[in-house]
Amino acid sequence: MADFDNARICSDCAVRDRALCGSLDDSELRALNTLGRRRRLSRGDTLIWAGDESLICGNLLSGVMKLSVSTVDGREQTVGLLYPADFVGRPYAEQADFSVTALGDVELCIFPRKAFEQVLQDHARMERLLLQRTFAALDEARARMLALARLSAAEKVGGFLLDMADRSGGCRATAFGPVTFDLPLTRGEMAEALGLTTETVSRQLTRLKAKKAIALHGARGITIRDRDLVTGG
């Protein structure tokens, strides 16, 4: 990517105020500017492979990515989803334990890991923000452990749909409730995130549709017709 593109890398950043770097002032930002590189990936591309050397970190600018691991015999689990302004990567580790893969087309701002660690060292405010984000990610991961271990398939799928609806910025179809949006995941990807199979996710969606809790539009479109019915009430 040409230097020209990076000259304005921060000033035209879509997540300038929400990402980690939002904590920096203009002069600090110039240092990052020289380090960061924009990178685009297409659906299915993997930025980081589990087991590889941890070489980069950065911020997700647009699109959705998944964090995943698998057992030696190929069973796979998504352990987190990443949204715009989320931090990506694993500072202070020689090796990445999780793969990071684009679920749709994505755009990132990438830094060399070592250089980024130096920036953290020089900017305590940013390091504190990263610590706070990491604690939040830990809370989320632990909450998801409860869901994976103890919720039924119906509860997992219902909860997931409501979560996605809330994140979608939900273009409300009407004034009183129905929220319509596109899932950024296939059935198989949802199953991988929820600890289920494609078939079970599909059956749960069919069940919710039959209950008139949701409506489906093609493979990706979803309308939440009745939140209470979605949670199983």
Added chain:
Amino acid sequence: MADFDNARICSDCAVRDRALCGSLDDSELRALNTLGRRRRLSRGDTLIWAGDESLICGNLLSGVMKLSVSTVDGREQTVGLLYPADFVGRPYAEQADFSVTALGDVELCIFPRKAFEQVLQDHARMERLLLQRTFAALDEARARMLALARLSAAEKVGGFLLDMADRSGGCRATAFGPVTFDLPLTRGEMAEALGLTTETVSRQLTRLKAKKAIALHGARGITIRDRDLVTGG
């Protein structure tokens, strides 16, 4: 607890070199000394309740604790285990999302959360160490998500036993293999950590005993007779 006890609070600390405060020099330690208070809990006592205000953090000095959450209708899940020298608590949050409970008798070194945050602010080295620990905890939580969602009961129990054996400092019964130790958890607590029921854990242990992979001594004692058989090989 009397001030006298705290005067030597750090110098006689059992985890002095392994805990977070190991990063501090003597003068820095004096500041912490005035903040920290020793606290003992008995088996079953809860230090922090999920949902309560986040008022304290600290280090676990001895014993084992569990981190847990439950659903509104009472299904419970252990989302982490804490061992000596581990950090306890949730800085930068107003509310604790997880309960912290003693699995046996434990001893802790406790700080008021706000004061501890100030120490972090003043000691960048310590804050960096906490960031590194938090990343490690996040990696562990995510690895456990894979286990909870995708491993069979046999794999969960087997893996757990080997993990505990390694942590136990395993007094080797003989020169070539058998490791004997006491589980710090009941069957029910193991089940809660593994996303199973007491009955399933018990049945898996019985199965491993029948395979001569392990031996059981009373309710808590375990001997690993053949690691490969424990993992299912």
Added chain:
DNA sequence: CGAGTATTTGAACAACGTCAATCCTGGTGG
């Protein structure tokens, strides 16, 4: 020794996974 709790064991059941077939859909090329 004995009470109370934890553990083990059994039998029946439910939830979810597996395997296989079919349907849909969104993109492509004629």
Added chain:
DNA sequence: CCACCAGGATTGACGTTGTTCAAATACTCG
């Protein structure tokens, strides 16, 4: 613009794993 194609989604039948409920047994600690 429409027919076709490939991958994703749905549905069905059936098997398996782990849960549930219930009872018996074994520990542990007074």
